Amino acid sequence: MTASFDRGSFRDPASRVQIDGSRVIRILSERGLADWETVRASKLFASDRVIGSTETTVDGSPALEHPRIRFWSYPYEWSFTMLRQAALLQLELLEEALTEDLTIKDATPYNIQFQGTRPIFVDIGSFRPLEPGEPWLAYRQFCQMFLYPLLVNSYADVPFQPLLRSSLDGISPAMARTMLSGHRRRPGVLTDVGLQARADRSVKSRDMRTELSQAGFKKELIVHNVRRLRKIVLKTEWDPDRSTWSDYAHCDHVATQRSAKETFIRQVAGERRRNLIWDLGANDGHFSIAAADHADLVVAMDGDALVIDRLFRRLSESGPGNVLPLVVDLSSPSPAWGWRGAERTRLEDRGRPDLIFLLAVVHHLVIAANIPLTEVIDWLAWLGGEVVFEWVPPTDPMARKLAVNKKDWEIHPDYREEVCRTEIDRRFTVAREQPLEGRILFHLIPKG
C-alpha cells in the first residue's frame, strides 16, 4: 500500500497527516515537533476525549501515529446535538489546556470525530504552548464554526447543515446577524454576533496580538470567555414537536411490516460479522440497532435532521455505541469539495460498506427525487457491498401517495418490477427474496 497525504490536513504548516494502509501518521515540522515536545506531558493526552498518539519516525522525520477512525464524518452531516456536543468538547479541552499554560490554536469541528456517539478530538497538532499575553486567536473560528450554527438552528430554526456544507469557514458574523435579527435578546446574539459583525465593519487591521499583550491581556480572560460561551452553548436547544419523518415509525404500514423486516435483517446480518454497515433512510434506527451486534460500525443515515438528532440522543443514553447517526440526503450525498475539490472527501470514499440496507426508500428516490431506478441500483452495485433491498411497487399505497400530484409520464418509465429484476440480475445474485404485502425484500450479493 502506498502512503498518501490526507488531502484535508495541508493547511497546518506544523504537521501533516499521511495515510499508509491502516496507519495514520502525522509528520511533524520542526515547529510542530517543538510544540509536541512541550505539550506531550499534558494530562489531556491521557484522556479518551483526545485521540491516542505514539511517537515514531517516517524516513527520519519525527512523527506521531494515531489509531484510525473507522468512518469519518463532517459537521454538515451531524445533527444539532452532535454539533453541540462537539462544541462543548472543544471548550472543555481548551479550558483544561489553559490550566497547563497550553492552548488550542484553532476551533473547527473538522478536528472532532464521532466514534459512534462519542466525540473525540483528533488534531493533536492543534495543541501548543500559550504565549504570554496571547488572546484566544480561535475565538472567531469557534463562533463561525460552532456557535453561530447552533444559534441559528436553536433560535431561528434554520438548519445549519446546508450552511456548513456550502462554506468551509462556517457562518460569517454578518450572515448570522441577519438570520438572528429577530432574536437580539437571546444569549450570545448582541455580544458574540452583533459586536463581531460591527467590528468587522469598523475595526481596521492592526497588530492586535501585540496591542493586547502590551495592555496586560491574561489567560484568565480567555477562561472567562470560554466559560461564558459554554453557558450559551448549554442554553441552546432544538427539539421541534415533529418533522416530515419524525412520526414515520408510528405509521400503520411501518408497524405491521417492521417485525418481518427485522427478522430478515437479523438473518442477513447474523450470517457473519461485517466491518461497516450502511443503513440508508434509517429513520429511528430500528434496523441499525438490530444489526449492530454483527458489525464493527453501523452508519445510520437519514435526510431528516430531527430523526437523526433523536436517534443520536437515544443512542447516547442507551447505546449501542457502534451506531453512528448522520444527516445525509441520499439524493445528494456529501460531495468532495474544498481546495482543489479534495479537501473534504465524498461520502462514498470514506469507507465502503460491506452491507447496505435500503428499506422503504426506493420509491422516495424514484418518485420524489426523480432518480431513475436503474441509477439507484447501479449506485448500490458501485458501492460494492451486499444489499438488503426493499422493492416498493408503483401500486403500493405509499408510492401512490408520493405520486399523487404526478402524471404517469412524469415518473421515470423504468420504475417497474420487471426492470428492477433485470437490473438486479445484471449486477447481483439474489441470495434470497421474500414477499411482503405487495413489496419484496431482496438479499443481494454483488457479482464478481
Added chain:
Amino acid sequence: MRLIAYIDAGTGSMLVSAILGGAAGLMVFLKSAGRRLLHRDKVTASPES
C-alpha cells in the same frame, strides 16, 4: 475607498474577545485604546497597496 479584502477580520474578533472577557477584559480594551490615542501622532499610516 476602503479595500475590504485587505482588512484582517481577526483584528475585530480579537478585540471583541477581549471585551467579552469580563470587567478585566474591558480594562484591557480601554488600556489598549488609550495607548493607541497617546501614540496616534507617532504612527505613520502606510498606504494600502
